[in-house]
Amino acid sequence: xxxxxxxxxxxxxxxxxxxxxxxxxxxxxxxxxxxxxxxxxxxxxxxxxxxxxxxxxxxxxxxxxxxxxxxxxxxxxxxxxxxxxxxxxxxxxxxxxxxxxxxxxxxxxxxxxxxxxxxxxxxxxxxxxxxxxxxxxxxxxxxxxxxxxxxxxxxxxxxxxxxxxxxxxxxxxxxxxxxxxxxxxxxxxxxxxxxxxxxxxxxxxxxxxxxxxxxxxxxxxxxxxxxxxxxxxxxxxxxxxxxxxxxxxxxxxxxxxxxxxxxxxxxxxxxxxxxxxxxxxxxxxxxxxxxxxxxxxxxxxxxxxxxxx
Amino acid sequence: xxxxxxxxxxxxxxxxxxxxxxxxxxxxxxxxxxxxxxxxxxxxxxxxxxxxxxxxxxxxxxxxxxxxxxxxxxxxxxxxxxxxxxxxxxxxxxxxxxxxxxxxxxxxxxxxxxxxxxxxxxxxxxxxxxxxxxxxxxxxxxxxxxxxxxxxxxxxxxxxxxxxxxxxxxxxxxxxxxxxxxxxxxxxxxxxxxxxxxxxxxxxxxxxxxxxxxxxxxxxxxxxxxxxxxxxxxxxxxxxxxxxxxxxxxxxxxxxxxxxxxxx
Numbered sequence: 290x291x292x293x294x295x296x297x298x299x300x301x302x303x304x305x306x307x308x309x310x311x312x313x314x315x316x317x318x319x320x321x322x323x324x325x326x327x328x329x330x331x332x333x334x335x336x337x338x339x340x341x342x343x344x345x346x347x348x349x350x351x352x353x354x355x356x357x358x359x360x361x362x363x364x365x366x367x368x369x370x371x372x373x374x375x376x377x378x379x380x381x382x383x384x385x386x387x388x389x390x391x392x393x394x395x396x397x398x399x400x401x402x403x404x405x406x407x408x409x410x411x412x413x414x415x416x417x418x419x420x421x422x423x424x425x426x427x428x429x430x431x432x433x434x435x436x437x438x439x440x441x442x443x444x445x446x447x448x449x450x451x452x453x454x455x456x457x458x459x460x461x462x463x464x465x466x467x468x469x470x471x472x473x474x475x476x477x478x479x480x481x482x483x484x485x486x487x488x489x490x491x492x493x494x495x496x497x498x499x500x501x502x503x504x505x506x507x508x509x510x511x512x513x514x515x516x517x518x519x520x521x522x523x524x525x526x527x528x529x530x531x532x533x534x535x536x537x538x539x540x541x542x543x544x545x546x547x548x549x550x551x552x553x554x555x556x557x558x559x560x561x562x563x564x565x566x567x568x569x570x571x572x573x574x575x576x577x578x579x580x581x582x583x584x585x586x587x588x589x590x591x592x593x594x595x596x597x598x
Numbered sequence: 599x600x601x602x603x604x605x606x607x608x609x610x611x612x613x614x615x616x617x618x619x620x621x622x623x624x625x626x627x628x629x630x631x632x633x634x635x636x637x638x639x640x641x642x643x644x645x646x647x648x649x650x651x652x653x654x655x656x657x658x659x660x661x662x663x664x665x666x667x668x669x670x671x672x673x674x675x676x677x678x679x680x681x682x683x684x685x686x687x688x689x690x691x692x693x694x695x696x697x698x699x700x701x702x703x704x705x706x707x708x709x710x711x712x713x714x715x716x717x718x719x720x721x722x723x724x725x726x727x728x729x730x731x732x733x734x735x736x737x738x739x740x741x742x743x744x745x746x747x748x749x750x751x752x753x754x755x756x757x758x759x760x761x762x763x764x765x766x767x768x769x770x771x772x773x774x775x776x777x778x779x780x781x782x783x784x785x786x787x788x789x790x791x792x793x794x795x796x797x798x799x800x801x802x803x804x805x806x807x808x809x810x811x812x813x814x815x816x817x818x819x820x821x822x823x824x825x826x827x828x829x830x831x832x833x834x835x836x837x838x839x840x841x842x843x844x845x846x847x848x849x850x851x852x853x854x855x856x857x858x859x860x861x862x
Contacts (some may be wrong), residue, residue: 340687345861362689370687376680380613390600393688425851434684 291354293318293338293367293442293474298348301334301498307332310498311348316476318441321468323489323506324478331498332478335445339476340370352442366394369440371448375431377418382429383411386419387437394438405433410459424451430545432463443467444476449484461488482506517542517554520563523576524550533570540561552580601656602690602698603705610668610706620665623714626657627721646730648721648748651755654714656663658759661714662766662791665707669770670783672699673855677778682860692856697804700771700851707767714758737822758818765840766791768847775851802828814839 294316301309301332308332324332337343339350341357341364350357362391377386384402389494391397406415409429419427428451435443443464449457467473468490479485485492494501494509502509517540524530527546534553535544537563544553555563560577567574610616631650638645673696676682685695731749738744746754770787777783790797794812801807808814814836819825826832849855 337859338862342683342686343861362691366689368687372683372687374680376684378609378681379679381608385608385612389605390684390688392605393685393690458792 291318292316292351293353294322294476296339296348297351298340299335299345299350300337300347301331301343301438302346308498309338309345312493312495312498312500313348314493314500314503318474319468319472320490321475321477321488322497323485323492324476325482325485325492326495327480330480330495332495333446333479334498335495336370336372336444336476336478339444340368340372341365342372366438367441368444369435369442370446371428371431371435371445372444373444374376374450375427375434377419377427377430377434379482381431382418382420382439383415383422383426386430387415387433390404390434390437395402397437401437405436408436408463409433425453425456428452428456428460432460436467440473442474442476446478447480448477449479449481457484464488493566502580518557519552519554519580520560521547521552521576521578522550522563522567522581523578524567524572524574526572527551529570530567530572530574533566533572534563537566550575599694599698602695603702606672606699606702607705610672610702613790616668616706616719619667619710620713622660622664623657623710624717624721626660627654627717630657631725645726646733646748647719647722647726647728648730648733648752650726651715651718651752654718654722655759657714657718658711658756658763659791661707661710662759662763663788664710665703665763665767666770666787666791667784668706669703669767670774670787671770672703672774673851674774674778674780674783677712677860678780686860693852696852696855700768700848702781703767703771704764707763707785711756711760711763715753717805719752738824739821741824745826753780754818754821758816758821759805761817761840762815765811767846772847772851772854775829798827808835809839811839811843814843818842 292315296312299309299312300307312335324335326332334343338345339352339357341361344358347565350364352364353367357364360563364544370565375384378389381389382404387406393400393401393563406412411429411430411433414422414426419430422430428448432445435445445464448460452460464475464477464490468475477485477488489506491503491505492509493503521531527550530551531544531546534541534551538553538555538559540559541553542553545551553563557579560579564577613757630653634645634650634653637643676685686692716787731747733748734745735748735751736743736745737751766787769790770783773786774783790812798807798810798812801810808831813827814831816827817833817836819827820833820836827836
């Protein structure tokens with residue numbers, strides 16, 4: 290799949306402060322990609338630069354091969370987006386709002402408006418004034434507006450804000466379907482890890498404007514950044530176990546006696562060797578297990594935890 | 599571009615306040631005609647539709663206030679409501695979006711002005727009769743007394759007021775774009791319209807008083823009684839000053855809208 294979005298060294302500085310610092314990553318077509326980071330990490334600023342609302346200090350954004358600054362018209366034509374909150378004209382009905390956006394892009398027939406309204410499940414209330422909409426309904430209208438011109442790139446800033454659990458699930462299914470069936474590259478931002486895990490193929494973790502890590506969430510969580518797993522051995526003879534293992538296992542690190550046993554970091558494929566050595570040394574072992582971090586632990590570790598407000 | 603202008607018109611005319619503006623003008627005309635009729639009967643004066651239209655020229659200040667509200671809100675309101683983001687992420691250059699807004703402001707302002715002239719004529723004619731269009735009206739121009747038809751004088755009254763209308767709308771539009779706030783834009787421009795004459799008076803002691811916008815935008819004295827608003831001013835001087843203000847207002851709007859980051 291070709292890359293729908295290409296970020297190269299994207300940077301935004303305002304005065305002395307660096308809001309977004311040298312972000313580089315690619316998003317292929319047909320992928321649901323997450324921008325994950327605590328509040329204030331620079332997610333929204335990144336999105337604003339991706340859609341040309343603010344100028345980058347340096348770096349480039351390419352959408353479907355078009356530079357967002359030099360070739361704005363061609364690039365933005367490919368993009369449907371909600372930036373921050375789905376704000377609409379409150380004194381117009383949902384339908385009139387969509388007509389506004391339809392008039393701004395050539396080639397949107399009235400049939401298409403009905404189509405997206407049905408897709409986001411707003412048919413019954415579409416002729417009500419937006420003033421009377423709940424936040425969840427405005428999110429749906431925002432999605433409708435973003436899909437109107439059949440974009441190949443969909444950018445949604447905190448799209449689950451205000452949705453109930455059923456709505457979140459529905460949105461997830463919608464986004465997956467758009468990515469799988471229509472090859473749309475979907476970018477969603479969120480500060481909620483659990484949400485991203487269910488929704489995204491890959492995520493970029495951003496902290497204080499910097500890219501901390503990019504990849505699949507399950508892989509990020511299973512292996513630490515060094516590719517080692519943590520192993521816990523439950524035994525009453527911690528000191529003896531340590532002596533039995535030390536220097537005899539390839540790639541092992543951080544071997545230590547802990548409460549109720551020993552712990553170490555090591556490559557997964559040498560775990561049988563640990564068993565073997567412990568048995569040979571007659572150490573009574575109750576349990577050997579890989580210590581998995583919870584998603585939150587891992588996320589906090591990656592983003593430097595304590596910085597979160 | 600037509601789509602953009604159409605959108606702006608929808609946004610103006612789908613709001614209740616716009617219809618309040620359009621309802622206020624006939625209401626004032628009817629009230630004014632009733633009072634005029636009452637005094638004319640008591641004093642055995644003859645009031646014509648053209649005299650009535652002249653006095654209704656004051657209602658144009660209301661048009662200016664309404665136009666400032668619309669002009670002040672048209673950009674600022676999009677920033678306040680956050681809708682500017684959805685407006686800008688479309689395949690249109692920012693200057694086109696701004697131009698469509700400005701043209702829509704002008705369209706609204708002058709529609710309301712023409713509507714006011716029409717309503718004044720209609721209400722005045724229904725109350726005082728439609729005759730008297732050719733009656734002479736005396737004014738002093740080029741050192742001579744000149745007589746023009748009363749109807750033509752009525753039209754002139756509104757034509758003079760079109761200049762403050764144009765400049766105030768443009769000023770409100772500029773403030774709206776610059777401060778990205780409809781409240782600031784509306785408050786500031788309405789304040790300037792109401793206190794323009796006072797400001798001119800206060801600044802009279804300064805040498806640069808004749809460069810003040812409000813001292814220049816009433817061109818009537820040049821044509822009607824051979825006078826300039828302040829000493830040392832000529833018609834061409836005033837016109838040049840007005841053009842400079844106008845161009846500066848538009849340039850500031852344009853720069854502010856096309857160059858600045860949008861983080862609303």
